[in-house]
Amino acid sequence: xxxxxxSEAINEALREEMLKNPDIFIMGExxxxxxxxxxxxxxxxxxxxxxxxxxxxxxxATIVGAGxxxxxxxxxxxxxxxxxxxxxxxxxxxxxKMAKWRYMHGSSMKVPMVLRTSCGGGFGGAAExxxxxxxxxxxxxxxxxxxxxxxxxxxxxLKAALNDDNPTLFLEHRLLYKARGEVxxxxxxxxxxQADIKRxxxxxxxxxxxxxxxxxxxxxxxxxxQGISVEVIxxxxxxxxxxxxxxxxxxxxxxxxIAEEGHKTNGVGAEIAAIAAEEAIYDxxxxxGRVAALDVPIPYSPPMESYVLPNEEKxxxxxxxxxxx
Amino acid sequence: MSKERLLKMYxxxxxxxxxxxxxxxxxxGGHIPGFIHLGIGQEAVPVGAxxxxxxxxxxxxxxxxxxxxxxxxxxxxxxxxxxxxxxxGYSKGKGGFHIADPEKxxxxxxxxxxxxxxxxxxxxxxxxxxxxxxxxxxFYGDGTANREVAGPSMNLASxxxxxxxxxxxxxxxxxxxxxxxxxxxxxISDRAAAYGMPGETVDGNDILVVNxxxxxxxxxxxxxxxxxxxxxxxxxxxxxxxxYPYFAxxxxxxxxxxxxxxxKLKESLAKEAxxxxxxxxxxxxxxxxxxxxxxxxxxxxxxxxxxxxxxYIRR
Numbered sequence: 001x002x003x004x005x006x007s008e009a010i011n012e013a014l015r016e017e018m019l020k021n022p023d024i025f026i027m028g029e030x031x032x033x034x035x036x037x038x039x040x041x042x043x044x045x046x047x048x049x050x051x052x053x054x055x056x057x058x059x060x061a062t063i064v065g066a067g068x069x070x071x072x073x074x075x076x077x078x079x080x081x082x083x084x085x086x087x088x089x090x091x092x093x094x095x096x097k098m099a100k101w102r103y104m105h106g107s108s109m110k111v112p113m114v115l116r117t118s119c120g121g122g123f124g125g126a127a128e129x130x131x132x133x134x135x136x137x138x139x140x141x142x143x144x145x146x147x148x149x150x151x152x153x154x155x156x157x158l159k160a161a162l163n164d165d166n167p168t169l170f171l172e173h174r175l176l177y178k179a180r181g182e183v184x185x186x187x188x189x190x191x192x193x194q195a196d197i198k199r200x201x202x203x204x205x206x207x208x209x210x211x212x213x214x215x216x217x218x219x220x221x222x223x224x225x226q227g228i229s230v231e232v233i234x235x236x237x238x239x240x241x242x243x244x245x246x247x248x249x250x251x252x253x254x255x256x257x258i259a260e261e262g263h264k265t266n267g268v269g270a271e272i273a274a275i276a277a278e279e280a281i282y283d284x285x286x287x288x289g290r291v292a293a294l295d296v297p298i299p300y301s302p303p304m305e306s307y308v309l310p311n312e313e314k315x316x317x318x319x320x321x322x323x324x325x
Numbered sequence: 326m327s328k329e330r331l332l333k334m335y336x337x338x339x340x341x342x343x344x345x346x347x348x349x350x351x352x353x354g355g356h357i358p359g360f361i362h363l364g365i366g367q368e369a370v371p372v373g374a375x376x377x378x379x380x381x382x383x384x385x386x387x388x389x390x391x392x393x394x395x396x397x398x399x400x401x402x403x404x405x406x407x408x409x410x411x412x413x414g415y416s417k418g419k420g421g422f423h424i425a426d427p428e429k430x431x432x433x434x435x436x437x438x439x440x441x442x443x444x445x446x447x448x449x450x451x452x453x454x455x456x457x458x459x460x461x462x463x464f465y466g467d468g469t470a471n472r473e474v475a476g477p478s479m480n481l482a483s484x485x486x487x488x489x490x491x492x493x494x495x496x497x498x499x500x501x502x503x504x505x506x507x508x509x510x511x512x513i514s515d516r517a518a519a520y521g522m523p524g525e526t527v528d529g530n531d532i533l534v535v536n537x538x539x540x541x542x543x544x545x546x547x548x549x550x551x552x553x554x555x556x557x558x559x560x561x562x563x564x565x566x567x568x569y570p571y572f573a574x575x576x577x578x579x580x581x582x583x584x585x586x587x588x589k590l591k592e593s594l595a596k597e598a599x600x601x602x603x604x605x606x607x608x609x610x611x612x613x614x615x616x617x618x619x620x621x622x623x624x625x626x627x628x629x630x631x632x633x634x635x636x637y638i639r640r
Binding site: 064 | 383385414415416417418419420423425426427432433435436437440442443444445446447448449450451452453454455473474477478480481484485634635636637638
């Protein structure tokens, strides 16, 4: 099988679906002539022209709102916001228009739009270029929240999003763009709401979100040598959420840890821990553990940044503590 | 202008005002669980602007009044039913004043004012894709002119030469704040120059003037020449929403009655149509309004569990 980067996988998904469906178009800052600041949309302007690959001014709220306007009138926009940190600028457009306009209008319209954005820290981006905000978007009914971590998943999930009629937020961790992975030549999509068990295990379930998936896999592989069998569940899609896979795994292992890069307070882990408390309390043999970013903005300087963000080492520590609890 | 056109305009303006008055009655009778923003006194703008639109043209509407929707052919019964939270309403009771009918190009009334600006840009992209010389009318008030997305949306519409006509219904008030306390320059249309599009201010109480100005901008948009901004000055006779403070606008409302757009059209009509013809239009509208009230009151409530329907599309 071919080995391509996460970024190339997204590019392929966009290109393949744009060839099939003339209603798909891309707009965002620097997506055209430059091919995106990280090269994700490289070559698409040349291939599809500037009607379908539109460089925009620096106007995030207007770009997202225009995406909604194009979607409700029949097109399939792919809007790129360079940093998810900037989605606050388009708060009304994301929270009130993208998420609600179908429901609020009695289902008389649909919003088949994909909002792609990069997220995450760990590269000295400081507080306004490092955030991981999926929990915020998960809280708003109406949005779908997709967060792949491998090239294979990124391509399959994006192709699914481009054939889906609901508004979808597609998160891409900034440190994963160059990560390579196996991606088949042939056509495939990955349905939403299906978590992927990245490592099977029997002692503890680690539900990992986004960038903590590779860290959790590395932790699992290390702990295996120490005789601890860790099951790693990659949620892949946060909305819809694959509760069944989580609950089934907890039933098997009796232990649960959630690893995410977002802040601990009201994070994805808080929701999953609550689900476990509601629906799997008698399967649990001890308290639920959470590994997440500390509740401060992400600081710039490397010693402080790595202190605040979760990583493989902290997941290993978290697993050991959870097993003791 | 032909007598038939004038009579049709008269009918739509009467219907627009009558629907607002019917909603006021329903509100006073406790039939409307939420809020209503009446556009009484401003009928010339929505009716005049939308009068010559095609069904496939899009409109994005502000909170005030239902003349845009009615002129686009929406049913007053289904509008009133929606305001009453009934399952027979346009949004099945989920929207209240959020009325839309995409089949007729009526694309919604945003809760946060001014969201229309970027949404109109997006609809303009769709028109450009389809190449069917459709246009988008984007309505907003003078208060909404100060929303953060106004400028960037006009800029982008102009950069991409999108077929969008921005129509500011300037009634001089942003909820309770008069324009001179919220807006640095007295003319909203001056802003058009900043975005490289034509802008003009017209008498928004004269439907013939509004109709002519908007049709010119629509023609320009259909020809691929890009967006325009038309400011229509008018008066708001009611508070921002029924039940809101009214103090400041009262004097304006009294003054506005001297510029009643319906009386103004009637003056032109008097030369063309007989009293009998006018009476026939009035009787027709009265009958529709009576049906509207009854339909809204007698329609069934939604089942509570219907709240859980229609969020996502699952195949």
